[in-house]
Amino acid sequence: MTNATMKAVVAPRYGSPDVLRYVDLPKPSPKDGEVLVRIRATTVNSGDVRMRGLNVPRGLGPLVRLRMGITRPRQPVLGIDLAGEVESVGRAVTAFRPGDRVLGSPGFAFGCHAEYRCLPGDGTIVKIPDALSFEDAVALPFGGSTVLAFFRRAQLKPGETILVNGASGAVGTVAIQLAKHIGATVTAVASGRNADLVRSLGADDFIDYTTTDFAASGAKWDVIMDNVGNAPYARVKGALKPGGRFLLVIGGLGQMIGAGLSKAIVTAGPEKDAVNARIYAELLRLWETGALRPVIGARFPLAQAADAHRLVDTGHKVGSVVLGV
Ligand SMILES: NC(=O)c1ccc[n+]([C@@H]2O[C@H](COP(=O)([O-])OP(=O)(O)OC[C@H]3O[C@@H](n4cnc5c(N)ncnc54)[C@H](OP(=O)(O)O)[C@@H]3O)[C@@H](O)[C@H]2O)c1
Incomplete structure (x- = not known):
């Protein structure tokens, strides 16, 4: 020193x-x-x-x-x-x-x-x-490493539908782009002022949470990603298709324990903590190909x-x- x-x-x-x-x-x-x-x-x-x-x-x-x-x-x-x-x-x-x-x-x-x-x-x-x-x-990395970890564990596939709750934040803006890159159809949930932004990132549909509760809309998705904490599995599981997965990005201890008991609930997993050069290199590749901005x-x-x-x-x-x- x-x-x-x-x-x-x-x-x-x-x-x-x-x-x-x-x-x-x-x-x-x-x-x-x-x-x-x-x-x-x-x-x-x-x-x-x-x-x-x-x-x-x-x-x-x-x-x-x-x-x-x-x-x-x-x-x-x-x-x-x-x-x-x-x-x-x-x-x-x-x-x-x-x-x-x-x-x-x-x-x-x-x-x-x-x-x-x-x-x-x-x-x-x-x-x-x-x-x-x-x-x-x-x-790139805060949202990027989170989304890579969740999408990998949830095995998001081409042709599937995903709803991203909290779509305009650090995690959500990456989730929209990488879900589109994988070939999924994306519904983005945020407030109306962010509708243009999330559509510009590739969202196919937009739901303004200030006027519409997606869980009560009757629509169903293969994957629901909650980046806000106000759409817990217990409340939104009826909006999942059979075989659907719920991405628990933010939740309390009770929900973490619940995740261990249900195959439908996906957590980040231990690799998320290992923020490392391999994940960063993957994000840089996605940036270089134009898949992630x-x-x-x-x-x-x-x-x-x-x-x-x-x-x-x-x-x-x-x-x-x-x-x-
Ligand atoms: N598990 C993990 O490993 C991990 C990793 C990273 C982050 N996280 C957690 O993930 C969460 C999201 O992080 P972030 O950095 O993306 O947050 P952020 O940038 O603050 O984004 C918040 C998002 O939530 C939306 N929002 C706010 N109130 C809402 C409501 N009532 N209903 C629906 N959407 C609402 C905002 O949209 P408007 O502005 O339009 O309202 C915005 O899109 C945080 O709680 C963070 O702690 C977890």
């Missing part, structure tokens, strides 16, 4: 966005197997604001405190994704060089709302094409991370919220 410092945003305790502070922290230096990244863009996503406010689904609070810190976040710097340039590498790293443009993630170790972050050089970062901006790159609803400088948190807290952001560093 040198005496050099970097700017970072910290959450010294759990609470509202007002707890966040823009501070100087020691600049990290890479260990033998690590890469030091000069972060250029990161995101404030629904996971960050859940951790900051300990706003987690019913029954999961104690588990999250055990993992993240009992009375305050053990890692006060939030941020799960980064895009930037390699500044230096440890002695054992051969795959990356200073100047490489990369996308990476420390997973639930967080720490990306800062100017610098060290990451292991084997499996947590990938190089990105010159044509992909740092902001666009960093907007990043959706960025708002941009803020790192110093204004608290304003970004306030927006994400509303539950009505569009796509990803990106912090420029």
Whole structure:
């Protein structure tokens, strides 16, 4: 460690966005197997604001405190994704060089709302094409890794129908695009102001949740993906076709236990936690072929991370919220 410092945003305790502070922290230096990244863009996503406010689904609070810190976040710097340039590498790293443009993630170790972050050089970062901006790159993985994990486990197939509840957010905007890429027919659920957006991403049908309850419409789908938490399996199972699958993207402990008892309910599974270079490379391939385009609803400088948190807290952001560093 040198005496050099970097700017970072910290959450010294759990609470509202007002707890966040823009501070100087020691600049990290890479260990033998690590890469030091000069972060250029990161995101404030629904996971960050859940951790900051300990706003987690019913029954999961104690588990999250055990993992993240009992009375305050053990890692006060939030941020799960980064895009930037390699500044230096440890002695054992051969795959990356200073100047490489990369996308990476420390997973639930967080720490990306800062100017610098060290990451292991084997499996947590990938190089990105010159044509992909740092902001666009960093907007891909939060929703992208979630959707890839769920679609793989649900075995979404060409010709099937899928309803995406919460279609205009980070997860939903990727779900629409990748479901279309697979060859499914997509019904998107969001508020009317996002109808044009979700149709532009490929949605075949649109339901405005402020006027219509899809579960009571009489229509049925092969797959229902709930990205909001207001369409639990018990309420919407009548809208599933025989053999249909319910994607439990957000739900409390009781629903997680229920998922273990029903073949129709699909959870993210352990591979979702292993946010890694293989998944990132797959997302970059989808971007290169034009199957996946990043959706960025708002941009803020790192110093204004608290304003970004306030927006994400509303539950009505569009796509990803990106912090420029
Ligand atoms: N299981 C996992 O591994 C995993 C991974 C990532 C995320 N998640 C969870 O997935 C959820 C979605 O994340 P996100 O980042 O996509 O959230 P987000 O960007 O905040 O998107 C929220 C979406 O919900 C819609 N919405 C809000 N109120 C609604 C309502 N009453 N009915 C229907 N739609 C409504 C919004 O549309 P309007 O703005 O038009 O209202 C928007 O499309 C979060 O709860 C997150 O914690 C889980």
